[in-house]
Amino acid sequence: MITTVCMNPSFDKTASVDELIPGSLNRLKNVRVDLGGKGIKVAIVLKRLGVAVSCVGCLGESNVSEFSQLIAREHVPFEYYRLSGEIRTNLKLLDEKQKTITELNEPGPSMSKEELEHFLDLLKEKAVSSSYVILSGRLPVGCNDDTYQRCMQVLGGERCILDSAGTSLLYGIKEKPFLVKPNLPEMEAIIKKELSTLRGIRDAALFLKEYGAQNVIVSMGKYGALFTNGQKTLFSPALTVDSRSTVGAGDAMVGGIMMGLDRGLPLEEAFRFGMAAGAASVMTDGTQLLRREDFEALVPKVVVQEV
Secondary structure: OOEEEEEEOOEEEEEEEEOOOOOOOOEEEEEEEEEEEEHHHHHHHHHHHOOOOOEEEEEEEHHHHHHHHHHOOOOOOOOEEEEEEEEEEEEEEOOOOOOOOEEEEOOOOOOHHHHHHHHHHHHHHOOOOEEEEEEEEEOOOOOOOOOOHHHHHHHHHHEEEEEEEHHHHHHHHHHOOOOOOOEHHHHHHHHHHOOOOOOHHHHHHHHHHHOOOOOEEEOOOOHOOOOOOOEEEEEEEOOOOOOOOOOOOOHHHHHHHHHHHHOOOOOEEEEEEEEHHHHHHHHOOOOOOOOHHHHHHHHHHHOOOEO
């Protein structure tokens, strides 16, 4: 069993306009609502790939029924701690003329220090028997940057996967997580400089390895991804696919990697599954994540080379 953690889920509303005109009336079309929150998305990917998974998180006390109906359709068990306020709604707006996506994200409910302690008790109870625990996504309002570190302290960081950014990532790395997966802009923000070469990205990843992470994967969007465990560094170029939306591609990549690990593969082999899952995700519209048939067709096409 793999457990994902999603402390600030959302409804992701996706819509499109012919052309976005600021300051004017814009009529939406192709409107759909999917479940959001990185931990939720990773859990859905894993379920679609046939992996036993559950999710632990928080929900605002309003509009819980609609959320429960949507997650039940994905057959993902979800245990949650209830907070006051509403589950947030994030709007992702596609400008069809410019081929750009504008995102408008709500903050979501707040969490007090006392509520965090109750959530940590729930997390420890529900994830105690999990082989891996994935911590990712935006935290509730009021949470400190060390919140994911606190989560790993009650779980044992060595079986945790952390997909976070900035100070939150640096705090979490102190617990020696099994894997961290920053994207390239997040990596550049930590190093405080532009990373334009594979050597530079590798050296930045090795910095996180020395800081405490057991393994590091840096996702680089259309350029591919890089993996290092300190002894070996691998690069995989992005697959060429019909790209429809990049929303959720990083979450799908994590799901693919975890599928490989669940099958007992070493992480460098599971890396291939992650590349295929990320590419399969961009082939779907909006926030719909991947289709298993696309993923299976792409796995043999993944190229991995040592650098």
